[in-house]
Amino acid sequence: MRLMEEIAYKSEEEEREEEEMVSQAYSIGKGFPQPMKGVVVGYALTSKKTKSFLQPKLEGLARNKGILFVAIDQNRPLSDQGPFDIVLHKLLGKEWRQILEDYRLTHPEVTVLDPPDAIQHVHNRQSMLQDVADLNLSDAYGKVGVPKQLVIKKDPSSIPDAVNKVGLMLPLVAKPLVVDGSAKSHELSLAYDKYSLEKLEPPLVLQEFVNHGGVLFKVYVVGEAIKVVRRFSLPDVCKRELSKCAGVFRFPRVSCAAASADDADLDPGVAELPPRPLLERLARELRRRLGLRLFNLDIIREYGTQDRFYVIDINYFPGYGKMPEYEHIFTDFLLSLSESKYKKRTALLKSL
Numbered sequence: 001m002r003l004m005e006e007i008a009y010k011s012e013e014e015e016r017e018e019e020e021m022v023s024q025a026y027s028i029g030k031g032f033p034q035p036m037k038g039v040v041v042g043y044a045l046t047s048k049k050t051k052s053f054l055q056p057k058l059e060g061l062a063r064n065k066g067i068l069f070v071a072i073d074q075n076r077p078l079s080d081q082g083p084f085d086i087v088l089h090k091l092l093g094k095e096w097r098q099i100l101e102d103y104r105l106t107h108p109e110v111t112v113l114d115p116p117d118a119i120q121h122v123h124n125r126q127s128m129l130q131d132v133a134d135l136n137l138s139d140a141y142g143k144v145g146v147p148k149q150l151v152i153k154k155d156p157s158s159i160p161d162a163v164n165k166v167g168l169m170l171p172l173v174a175k176p177l178v179v180d181g182s183a184k185s186h187e188l189s190l191a192y193d194k195y196s197l198e199k200l201e202p203p204l205v206l207q208e209f210v211n212h213g214g215v216l217f218k219v220y221v222v223g224e225a226i227k228v229v230r231r232f233s234l235p236d237v238c239k240r241e242l243s244k245c246a247g248v249f250r251f252p253r254v255s256c257a258a259a260s261a262d263d264a265d266l267d268p269g270v271a272e273l274p275p276r277p278l279l280e281r282l283a284r285e286l287r288r289r290l291g292l293r294l295f296n297l298d299i300i301r302e303y304g305t306q307d308r309f310y311v312i313d314i315n316y317f318p319g320y321g322k323m324p325e326y327e328h329i330f331t332d333f334l335l336s337l338s339e340s341k342y343k344k345r346t347a348l349l350k351s352l
């Protein structure tokens with residue numbers, strides 16, 4: 001059964017057509033003060049990311065809208081390349097961060113997506129969820145929190161006492177503290193008893209496992225646009241299973257490997273997407289607090305509840321290639337960035 005009601009947010013197609021007409025009108029100068037020039041986007045991505053993101057359909061659509069993607073040569077100074085209107089990047093390392101920071105200072109006219117410091121904040125599984133916890137979002141549509149968690153910096157023998165002290169409930173998910181793009185940073189474990197946790201290698205985050213019916217929601221954010229999909233997740237752990245099991249079970253990268261659950265025959269109470277107004281508010285707040293425009297959230301609904309949600313993961317510049325209609329959403333976003341910059345510049349000139 002495909003749950004149509006939420007997946008296609010009704011008038012999106014119409015809205016897009018309208019936007020395209022507006023952007024065409026803009027580019028040929030009808031009703032706007034000046035014709036729009038092309039938008040040059042420099043990109044610095046891994047080859048894996050280039051392949052999954054810069055698909056021919058995206059490049060083709062972008063070209064039609066006047067957007068040109070240009071590969072950044074990492075062996076040459078950034079300032080000698082371009083000129084760029086936007087720099088899109090997802091590379092790791094201190095050196096690259098410094099290059100980008102310097103470039104941002106010397107080229108304030110270029111939009112760097114996103115600032116390196118803001119990205120660093122979500123590369124640590126402790127700080128990544130702090131803003132969600134601080135936000136403490138609760139309204140008529142639901143409540144959004146983070147699972148109770150504890151950070152273990154070193155000394156695995158201290159874990160059982162630390163878990164007792166904080167009162168964490170088993171089972172626990174153990175996650176490497178730092179997310180650095182490596183397969184290892186996505187190797188998680190499920191611990192049925194706290195003594196087995198001594199076997200793990202800190203630094204890590206221990207998080208209470210929340211039963212959620214085996215389905216998670218990926219909320220993709222691209223500027224002001226959001227898109228939600230369902231993915232299969234870890235199955236629930238029942239009390240009986242918990243009392244019978246002991247030990248730590250390692251599991252590799254779940255959500256990437258997990259198939260889409262959008263077309264699966266699911267329990268409606270599990271499958272129902274989180275209310276759109278709640279997600280809109282959450283995304284808007286997080287965009288502001290995190291200072292990021294390109295990210296996704298892994299959200300789960302506590303099993304047996306209708307409106308109790310937990311954010312368990314935030315990823316910078318995730319796999320947009322898997323987001324429905326990403327080509328339109330992304331190109332519209334890039335255009336909106338340069339349009340708002342143009343409007344600001346015009347307003348500034350007028351005020352002089």
Ligand SMILES: O=P(O)(O)O[C@@H]1[C@@H](OP(=O)(O)O)[C@H](OP(=O)(O)O)[C@H](O)[C@H](OP(=O)(O)O)[C@H]1OP(=O)(O)O
Pocket residue numbers: 048049052090179180181182218253254255256296298313315316317318319320321322
């Ligand atoms: O490779 P993909 O397309 O599955 O994207 C990965 C993301 O999958 P998702 O879009 O959430 O399904 C993935 O999300 P998860 O952490 O698996 O929830 C990460 O964002 C990953 O980046 P990194 O390895 O942590 O730097 C992303 O990997 P990169 O493409 O950035 O290497």
Ligand SMILES: Nc1ncnc2c1ncn2[C@@H]1O[C@H](COP(=O)(O)OP(=O)(O)O)[C@@H](O)[C@H]1O
Pocket residue numbers: 147173175179185186187188207208209210211212216232233234253254255256298300312313
């Ligand atoms: N607190 C939790 N409760 C229940 N399941 C969880 C929890 N944390 C993680 N998971 C499961 O483990 C998967 C991977 O965890 P996640 O924090 O998203 O790490 P990664 O960055 O490697 O994707 C999730 O997609 C979900 O299936």
Ligand SMILES: [Mg+2]
Pocket residue numbers: 255298313
């Ligand atoms: Mg995840």
Ligand SMILES: [Mg+2]
Pocket residue numbers: 179313314315
């Ligand atoms: Mg992640």
